[in-house]
Amino acid sequence: MAVASTTRRRQLAASGARIGRIRQQRELSRRVVAELAGIHENTLKKIEGGDGNPTLSVLLGIAEALGVRIHDLTCK
Numbered sequence: 296m297a298v299a300s301t302t303r304r305r306q307l308a309a310s311g312a313r314i315g316r317i318r319q320q321r322e323l324s325r326r327v328v329a330e331l332a333g334i335h336e337n338t339l340k341k342i343e344g345g346d347g348n349p350t351l352s353v354l355l356g357i358a359e360a361l362g363v364r365i366h367d368l369t370c371k
Contacts, residue, residue: 308345310354310369315343317361317368331360 318328325343329336333356341347342357349357351365358365 304345306369307348309371311343311345311347314339314357314361314368317363318343321361323361328357328360332356 318325325339326336329339332339332353334353338347338349338353339357342349342353354365354368358368361368
């Protein structure tokens with residue numbers, strides 16, 4: 296069980312880093328992306344920092360706000 300949760304944490308951290316990287320490449324602020332995604336800016340900050348556990352709905356909102364597919368946020 297510990298291995299699965301460790302792997303999951305790593306995957307969430309990697310997805311958060313990808314979200315942050317894409318956001319910065321598009322020169323968008325957290326505030327703007329959060330607003331477009333329908334979430335609080337602090338929620339986006341946690342997700343980007345690998346501390347969040349976003350729902351599918353939240354990931355879809357972020358992907359839409361960034362103009363990418365959800366696959367681009369969750370896969371290498």
